[in-house]
Amino acid sequence: MNGxxxxxxxxxxLRPDVDDVGLVLGDxxxxxxxxxxxxxxxxxxxxxxxxxxxxxxxxxxQPVRRHGEVIGVALTGIRPGDHVHLHNLGPGQDHPGERGxxxxxxxxxxxxxxxxxxxxYRRPDGRGATRNYIAIVPTVNCSATVARMVAQAAQREHAGVPGLDGVIALAHDLGCGMAEGTPGDGLLRRTLHGYATHPNVVGAVVVSLGCEINQPGNAxxxxxxxxxxxxxxxxxxAAVRAxxxxxxxxxAEVRTLRREPVALAELTLGLQSGDGDAWSGITANPAVGVAADLLVAAGGGVILGETPALHGAGHLLRRRAAxxxxxxxxxxxxAWWREYAAREGAGPHGEPSxxxxxxxxxxxxxxxxxAVLKAGTAxxxxxxxxxxPVTGAGLTLMDTPGHGSVSATGMVAGGATVLASVTGSGSLFGSRPTPCVRIxxxxxxxxxxxxxxxFDGGRATARPEHVTHGRLLFEALVDTASGHPTTAEQLGFGAEEITPWRMGAVL
Incomplete structure (x- = not known):
């Protein structure tokens, strides 16, 4: 440094009274x-x-605290000024189920x-929608290519139709080789049905091969x-023509539709973490939490998922149980995730990535x-x-894996009409028919x-800024719901990101 x-x-x-560590803002x-x-x-x-x-x-x-909570146990003696990471901080004891x-x-x-x-847009059944898509739904991977052909041809034929956000093929790689009636089979059917009947889908055309296990009438x-x-x-x-x-x-139906004021009670926000870094807990996530709280206060719905990533904060969620x-x-x-991970030869501490x-x-x-900060305080x-289906107002916990696209797929199938995705390294994600705001x-x-x-979530590094930028994010989410295109939509993301949760044996 030349002297x-x-x-x-x-x-x-964040909590100088109890925290043992802080974050350095630069190298x-x-x-x-x-x-x-x-x-x-x-x-x-x-x-x-x-x-x-x-x-x-x-x-x-001894325990090490951050956010006012225990984040792990010191593996060695830690002194002020030490870098605290994998070499001297290990996982702490899980919080047991609280009695009563x-x-x-x-x-x-x-x-x-x-x-x-x-x-x-107001649908005939009363639900509010943020986009108008036509979905081509393959029942099985064997009909996915035909579904894509239909979507591509329809996009060319109907480009520029006012109010039409697109024709999308919900291609996936499942639908056959599965044991009928198993949980995995049920998950796929529930997911496809949720997409086909989603508020943001004006109508769906189902494309079946004919001999698959996942028959249209069942799925x-x-x-x-x-x-x-x-x-x-x-x-x-012939299938493409039909x-x-x-x-x-x-x-023809889309041409008759017009945007109109819809109460925020009809808006459902899905919360996602594209990838994490240590900043998320002090910048973006608390700001997202404020936006989520504002939507709940306005009568809307919010979905928190990625259950494995919530394992270390389960005690906080239990305290907030209504x-x-x-x-x-x-x-x-x-408990199910602990057993499932152990059965598959993993464990809850396979996270973080x-x-x-x-x-x-x-x-x-x-x-x-x-992660739990994204869900605010409601x-x-x-x-x-x-x-x-997520039909109730307020905060809903949906059981989804931590894999972002799989989690988002479950939330969209459940009815999320807008998504908020936090990224610490630049994860690129979109999820048609639901617009995704990247933060x-x-x-x-x-x-x-x-x-x-x-949205720049890095501007919020203290509680007053969380509130200020959370309000700005809330307004940005409402603007997105009102038709303002996201960067993912402008770039064409979201056509390939449907990823149903793959569970069970492939036979």
Whole structure:
């Protein structure tokens, strides 16, 4: 450094009264002075930006706290100025199921909602929609190519029709080789039915091969009468022509539709984490939580999922359970995932992922505490299974895997009409027919990928900023629901991201 004094490193400590670690805002070289209380200590080693530095001593075997909660246990003695990560911080003891249940205190949002409606489409059954798509739904992977042919031809034929957001093929790789009547079979059928009847889908055309296990009548029920069966009509070319004729009828209906004011009670927001870093818990996620709270206060619905990533914060969700039954269901889901992971030769501490750890997240407890912040502070009103319909207002916990596209697929099938996806490294995701607002955890990421990210969540690093930027995000989500295109939509994302949860034996 040519004799120049190193500038003091001022770590960001969320709860100075109890937290043992803070986050460094930029790369901190070894020896740099680190502000700890009213004094400085030298950084023991180089500490990457977004990683943790100790602000107080922790003895080996003792808990380490961040966000005011335990994130793990010290593997060795930790001194102020030490880099705290995989080498000296290990997972702590899981929080056991809490005995009994007490109702959460009366809840109110951090501020009053600034909107009470969006400009959407009113469906005949009364539901509010944010987009108008026509879906081509293959029952099996064997009909996926024909479904894509139909969608591509229809897009060319009907491009520019006012109010039509697109014709999409919901291609997947399942539907045959599965044991009929098993949970995996049921998940696929529930998912496809949820997409075909989604509020953002004006109408669906089902494309069946004819001999698959996943027969349209079983899988899609009330929409099976739109089925084109390839083997029955005489092959690929005939099936494409028949399906395009049905699409033309649906396009005629779209021409009559106009946006109108729809109460926010008809809006359902799905919350996603594209990938994580240590910033998410202090910037984007708390801001998303404020936006979620505002939507709940306005009468809307919010879906939290990715159950494995919530394992280390299950005790916090149980405390927020609106009823004792909801608290029991939360514990049952967490127990199921522990058993499922063990049966598959994994465990809950398979998380965090490699990307998470590179970004500074060390333990599942730390990741979970950050993840649950996306859901704000509202009570957990409902718990539903994967791709189950979400019909109640307030916060719903949906049981989904941590894999982002699989989780989002379940939420869309359940009725999410807009998604919010937080990314720490630049994950690219879209999910037609539901628009997805991408949110960065840092301003640097937003600036580097401004053509891909919709909202800079990195500007919020303290509670007043969380509220301010959470309100701005809430308004951006309402604008998106009202037709403002997301970057993912402008770039054409979302046609290939449907990923039903694959479960059970393939026979």
């Amino acid at each position: 120049e004094a190193l500038a003091p490193v001022r770590p960001l400590v 901190a070289p070894g020896g740099a002075p680190v502000m700890v209380g009213g004094t400085t200590v030298p950084a023991a080693t180089d500490i990457p930006a977004g990683h943790k530095v100790a602000v107080r001593a922790v003895a080996a075997g 249940w007490s109702a959460p205190p009366a809840w109110s949002p951090p501020i009053a909602p600034t909107r009470d409606h969006f400009l959407g 899609l029920g009330d929409v099976a009468d739109t089925t084109v069966t390839i083997q029955d009509v005489g092959g690929t070319a 399906a395009l004729a049905q699409v033309a009828e649906l396009v 009823t004792s039954g909801v608290a029991v269901r939360i514990e049952e889901l967490l 490699r990307e998470d750890r590179a970004g500074g997240i060390t333990t599942l407890g730390e990741k979970s505490l950050a 009570p957990v009103e409902h718990v539903v299974g994967y791709a189950d 960065s955890t840092t301003t640097g990421l937003y600036q580097a990928m401004s053509g891909d990210i919709d």
